[in-house]
Amino acid sequence: MSDALGEIINGAAGSAQGKEGTTVQTLALSCAAGFVLFGVQFGAFLIVRNYLWAKRIYQPRSFLIPLKDRVKPPPNNPFKWITTLLQIPPETVRCKAGMDAYFFLRYLAMCLKIFGPAAVLILPILIPLNYVDGKGTKTVGDTHYNVTGLDTLAWSNVALNQTDRYWAHLVLAILLIAWVCFLFYHELYHYVVKRQEYLSSPSHRLKASSTTVLITSIPKKLCTTAALMDLYDDFPGGVRRIWLNRDYEPLKTSTSGSSIQIACEEDLQHDLATGALWTEYLLPKQREHMWIPQRKYAIASRIPLVGRFFSLRVDTIYYCRRELARLNRELEAAIEDPDSYPRNGSAFIQFNTQKGAHIACQAVAETSPGRMTHRMVELSPADINWSALNYSRENRAVRFCIFLVLFVVLVFVYGLISFFTGILSKLSTLSDSTSWLRWISSLPSWLLSFIQGALPPVILVLILSGPTPIVLRAMTNGTRGATTGSQGERSLQLWYFILLLFELFIVPTISSGLTSIVEELLHNVVSVPEILATNLPTAANYYFSFLVLQALSISSSSILQTIRLLNYYVFGSVNTPDGVFHKLSFTWRTRIGSNIPWYTTFTVIGLVYAVIAPLMLVFMLLTFSLFYIVIKNNVLYVVRTGDVDSGGIWFPSAINQTFTGLYFMEFCMIGLFFLVRDTDGEVACEAQGIIMSVVVIATILYQIWLAVNFNGLYKYAPLRLEGEAQLRDREYEATRLAANLAQDRPESKETVESSEKTVDVAGKSNAATHQTKDLAPASFQTLRQRHAAYARSLSTAGLAPLSEDVEAQREHDHKEAKQILARLNRPLDESRLAELESHLAQVEARVGNTLIPRQRDVERQMFNDPISKIIMQHNDELEDISREERDMLLSVAFTHPVLRQARPAVWIPKDELGVSDDEVKRTRELSGDLTIDNRGAFFDRRLKVRVDRQPPDMSEFTWVMAEL
Secondary structure: OHHHHHHHHHHOOOOOOOOOOOOHHHHHHHHHHHHHHHHHHHHHHHHHOOOHHHHHHHOHHHOOOOHHHOOOOOOOOHHHHHHHHHHOOHHHHHHHHOHHHHHHHHHHHHHHHHHHHHHHHHHHHHHHHHHOOOOOOOEEOOEEOOOOHHHHHOHHHOOHHHHHHHHHHHHHHHHHHHHHHHHHHHHHHHHHHHHHHHHHOHHHHOOHHHOEEEEOOOOOOOOOHHHHHHHHOOOOOOEEEEEEEEOOHHHHHHHHHHHHHHHHHHHHHHHHHHOHHHHOOOOHHHOOEEEEEOHHHOOHHHOOOOHHHHEEEEEHHHHHHHHHHHHHHHHHHHHOOHHHOOEEEEEEEEEOOHHHHHHHHHOOOOOOOOOOOOEEEOOOHHHEOHHHHHOOHHHHHHHHHHHHHHHHHHHHHHHHHHHHHHHHOOHHHHHHHOHHHHHHHHOOHHHHHHHHHOHHHHHHHHHHHOHHHHHHHHHHHHHOOOOEHHHHHHHHHHHHHHHHHHHHHHHHHHHHHHHHHHHHHHHOHHHHHHHHHHHHHHHHHHHHHHHHHHHHHHHHHHHHOHHHHHHHHOOOOOOOHHHHHHHHHOOOEOOHHHHHHHHHHHHHHHHHHOOOOOOHHHHHHHHHHHHHHHHHHHHHHOOEOOOOOOOOOOHHHHHHHHHHHHHHHHHHHHHHHHHOEOOOOOEOOHHHHHHHHHHHHHHHHHHHHHHHHHHHHHHOOOHHHHHHHHHHHHHHHHHHHHHHHHHOOOOOHHHHHHHHHHHHHHOOOOOOOOOOOOOOOOOHHHHHHHHHHHHHHHHOOOOOOOOOOHHHHHHHHHHHHHHHHHHHOOOOOHHHHHHHHHHHHHHHHHHOOOOOOOHHHHHHHHOOOHHHHHHHOOOOOHHHOOHHHHHHHHHHHOOOHHHHOOOOOEEOOEOOOOHHHHHHHHHHHHOOOOOEEOOOEEEOOOOOEEEOOOOOOOOOOOOOHHHO
């Protein structure tokens, strides 16, 4: 067995290179397979995307998201679709899809800027230099060369008597490095500008994330409201509110149990209603039942096969009702005394100003090592991983060690998979060198080319893109314990990139590739430099077919939304109102942490082989052009980039990871330069190697310079922008309130003059620039009160101090927040619909061709779709409420979700026979601790569940949480 394995290893050429260059036939078959797959999926997309049933898959951002983020549906004509898509400016993407989507496209555009000019400059120069009078299959002296296929266009084909041509490779490599470094600086500078605009924008400064700091590992003596107040109240603006976090994991366990019981109850109620005509003939003992362990035989009841003899047979519906009532009682009793749960050593501290929050986040707070060193600002309440706040500093250290061990194991396992796909990619070589595999040579040439060219990349990518990001995300969020979802995505971005770099580049190019020349190295030690110089550049051959397949398959499956189509119409069958509502209202999310590493790795591969194998540039242009079109279509019309917009904080990390491509290219070229020999066997490119070594040092110094000058600007808002932003906030608020007053009934002369004076105090501004977004203005008296309150806030810098009675203050805040949310989430009646339609028509007429839904799409999709109506009735724009009301919502936002969630409710569909009405009545009579409802859900003619309202237990914060 060991001898057979040795024959395979020694005979394998590896996935990235072999003794013979990749033939045009192998590449053509790989391209043909990719183009066929692309044509089928892209053609299916063009056909089905215009059907009404498919718009929930291909255009959900036109009618299934809040009104302010909706986009105009694309034209039905495929040519107009592509032209319209390419003409949409990047700023529109930023406004409609967010900063993450904007910089996602910006990174892909940067890659096109890298490889486009490089292809124009490098291809006309290096391909003739590499091909003309090259080694080919010539015999020079006692040496016979065998450079064939696509290798004749690469570095290794330059003849020994033409080594002066390598000066062109050096010059072009330096120019490419300089161009890439310039683009990196330009993109990072642009990122800093946009990031600071984002942090200082009025809409962002209204959010709690801009003024709230999370601090962990707080010592017990400081983990009190008074101690933290004394420590941080001296920062600019002072402290507005402090939340001391506690370990509510037992409450989460009860909540999970309630969810399980509710799901079971709803499924059974659905079956009961749909089978009502024949279930009336069933006896009570024939109803759905289940077995539960008897208390005195709890251990014996868990024994397989015999455990049922120690269990009780109960009616499933009645049991679920009793269990749900019990869990609700326990949960509500526990919530009555939340302070009885232990503190976990972390706290949210909200400041009155953004300046105070950002300064506090950077300030050293504790003298003990490791205490209060983990501080975070710009975090949204909807993005917090509450379980991770319970981890101590020591616990996190242990978890990180476990994470590293698991990651190393994962790299090793995938390394084996990559190695064996490399063996599969060179079956023809194996058949010549391995006796028991000679039968492979009898296969048809087209089949062998398909197996070697198309199959290995497909297998590898299916494994790396399928379960791998799911496993890594679970490791970063669960095992390592990321504090927020954004932090988990950035951690995933780093470790996933490292894994892909190993499995897609290092292992195929170096480790597996070297097995193809082991035999030659052992038999001809003297010619080691020549063998390495000839074989290493041929590693690019594998990536030609690899990139073509990935560009065509990934782009076509992404635009067709293959997985979502299967989940929605094949595997995603649901039969409860809750399931139907979430299925119809769900907007697909694309995770930055599992997407960007792929494009970063492709960029690294392209940079490494841009000069060594110039043909790579053609495939890089094809790859990133397709990706750019598909990703732009998806972020505008189909997906969201996560639950919360992180502000593009991952973008600098992607740039720094792309530097890896420059370093690999430089080190590879240094080695290749020193390995080049002339006809006399002497080193022919020593000068080029020395120059490239200097370039490596310059690149390292340049990256350090970028880090020193830019790192401080990625995360925090500069003080100068804080002052300017405060002035803009006052101008914006005063102008907005004055505009609201002008829209209501006429005022007395004294009131108008008073309003004008208040506006003058804040500073003059163009009112047309800041037109109000309120579609239904509040009453005149409310506006007067809001205007007077804000006028007072201009003269008095502080807000109301913290209440001494924390519990009373919390109850008061929660009650006030629910009243505000009830006003924001008002029912969507016909007058409200007419008002929204009129507003959209006015904006369309005033602005013109903007990304606001067309009238016919508004009538057909927005106003006729029940889920769209539900989403439209919720106002998630914090600019439309007063500062006091907004502050009241924020006071509840950073409390633990189990303390502010509604009581879990059973939601069943209404039926014509009255079965669900009877079940609702019986359940309510059973216990007052149960909530059940059948309004807003019903059966259609085919007994399919339909909904026209949101679930009765949906939290009031669901629609505004991401905006807080």
